[in-house]
Amino acid sequence: MPPFYELPQRIKAWxxxxxFADAGIAELSLDADRDHLQRWLDEGLHGQMAFMGRDLDKRVHPEGLRPGTLSVISLRLDYRxxxxxxxxxxxxxERAYISRYALGRDYHKLMRGRLLKLGARLEQAVGPHGYRVLTDSAPALEKALARNARLGWIGKNTLLLNRKAGSWFFLGEIYTDLPLPANAQAPSSxxxxxxxxxxxxxxxxxxxAPYRLDARKCISYLTIEHRGAFPLELRAAIGNRVFGCDDCQLVCPWNRYAQPxxxxxxxxxxxxxxxxLVELFGWDEATWLRKTEGMALRRLDHARWLRNLAIGLGNAPRSNEVLSALRARAEHPDEAVREHVRWALEQQGAG
Ligand code: B12
Ligand code: SF4
Structure with missing residues (x-):
């Protein structure tokens, strides 16, 4: 068995x-993050994401989420x-913008498989140990843990940024009862x-403000998490973004260094x-279910997919194709779809 002080380097290599693009061992102290999270929740900036307010202790104390946890291995995986x-x-x-992270296979599945392989690799080296793998799948402060593991800094757009890789990566963790030495490097500035x-x-x-996001206005939140109608005053600005949004990453200068x-x-x-947009709006539910199998797009159901596309069509250049696609959905059984189609037809001057 390798000595414990050598394990962080070995883990990174495995x-x-x-x-994975990188790995580090996180310091577990998240008290300042807790205060920031609490303020965000108190101000209601999380919108309908009630899950963010539940299990707060588990979210800020890894040993509360998985009793016995002594260390967290934080990892990043490039996705651009x-x-x-x-x-x-x-x-x-006329086209539909789907955020870069959601164009292919659902990352939760791929990431979880990799994390389990790494856990098994570690077990081969040190013998059986208790561990749990996570990626956006349990209450955890993944960006704060990654920052504490020296994988980067949390930027003004609230994402974890890395000088060599920008922000086009997912985060995942292994919570383990091994007492691994936390990264001794200075914090990433x-x-x-x-x-x-x-x-x-x-x-x-x-x-x-910098470092503070009102999720209720974020297009990523609206198109993925939000249920029901979109606020009227935000609909035009959503443009053709139908699932997620990448604008605050596309413009970030550090993303020039991101690797595909x-x-x-x-x-x-x-x-x-x-x-x-017209083509995707034409998918019936069976087609939607077939085409989106194994993809993060399944965070939506067919009705919310149509709701999002209706906004895109309302903002699209006027054409007969757009008008007839919208009219074909005007009597959809879902109230939110009908209302967004009505709005889109009005935008097109055909209300
Ligand atoms: C809720 C959530 C969202 C929400 C809210 C986003 C947000 N900014 O919090 C919505 C739906 C909007 C969202 C959108 C996106 N998300 Co998201 N999301 C999450 C989730 C589940 C929790 C994030 C969280 O804890 N929010 C709480 C708030 C309070 O966090 P915060 O504002 O960043 O503040 C924290 C720190 O910045 C710090 N802090 C802030 N200011 C200060 C000041 C001081 C003094 C101190 C000490 C600390 C501090 O304290 C807080 C707690 O740590 C994580 C997965 C996870 N479990 O961590 C993924 C996650 C953050 N999302 C991710 C992604 C990819 C996205 C999108 C890019 C997807 C897309 N293309 O549409 C967008 C980006 C939008 C954006 N600019 O953030 C990735 C980010 C990877 C990375 N490089 O950072 C994550 C980590 C998922 C993963 N496992 O990979 N997301
Ligand atoms: S640019 Fe897009 S993803 Fe970033 S905060 Fe604004 S709406 Fe959300």
Missing amino acids: AQELG PQAEAAQAVLDDG NHCGSCSACLDVCPTKAFV TAEADFAPRHGLDTAK
Whole structure:
């Protein structure tokens, strides 16, 4: 068995063999983060995401989530796919913009498999130990843990940024009862400087201040998490973004250093990086279920997918194709779909 002080380096090497971009051992102290999270919740900036307020103790104390946890291994996995240029899709009102992270296979599945392999690799080296793997799948402060593991800093757009890789990566963790030495390097310094590109570009002005996001205005929240109707005043600004939003990453100068992912599974499926709004709006529920199998798009149901696309069609250049696609859904059984279609037809001057 390798001595414990050597394990962090070994873990990093095994992680990289498994396709992770980086790994580190996190310090577990998250008290300042707790205060910030509490304020965010008290101000209601989480919107309908009630889960963010539950299990607060577990979220800020890893040993509360998995009793016996002594260490957290934090990992990042690059996801930026080779796909049609994001800006070209955003600029073409007839097409649907799906955020880069969701074009291919659901990352939760891929990441979980990798984390389990790394856990098993560690077990081979040190013998049986208690552990649990996580990726956006349990109450955890993943960005804060990654920052504490020296994987980067939390930027003004509230995402974890890395000087060599920008922010196009997912985070995942292994909570273990092994007493691993936390990373002894100095904390990654903040390199946002005076740049405010992410705050300025946000289409819905969702940042109330640097490092503070009002999720209720964020297009990612609206198109993925929110149930029911979109606020009227934000609908035009949503443009053609139908699942998630990447604007505050696309503009970030550190993302010039991001590497495309080596994961074939993150490649766009079904031409979703170039698809037209009208075409996607025409999918019936069976087609939707077939095409989105194994993808993060399944966070939605068919009705919310149509609701999102209706907004895109309301903002699209006027054409007979757009009008007839909208009219074909005017009597949809879901009230939110009907209301968003009505709005879209009004936007098209055909209410
Ligand atoms: C809730 C959530 C959302 C919400 C809210 C986003 C948010 N900013 O919190 C919504 C739905 C909007 C969202 C959107 C997106 N998300 Co999200 N989301 C999460 C989730 C589940 C929790 C995040 C969280 O804890 N929010 C709580 C608030 C309070 O966090 P915060 O504002 O960043 O504040 C924290 C720190 O910044 C710190 N802090 C802030 N200010 C200060 C000041 C001081 C002095 C101190 C000490 C600390 C401090 O304290 C807080 C607690 O740590 C995580 C997974 C996880 N379990 O961690 C994924 C996660 C953050 N999301 C992720 C992704 C990819 C996205 C999107 C890019 C997806 C997309 N393309 O549409 C967008 C990006 C939007 C954005 N600019 O954030 C990735 C981010 C990877 C990365 N590089 O950082 C994560 C980590 C999922 C994963 N496992 O990979 N998301
Ligand atoms: S994801 Fe889009 S809407 Fe949300 S904060 Fe970033 S730029 Fe604004």
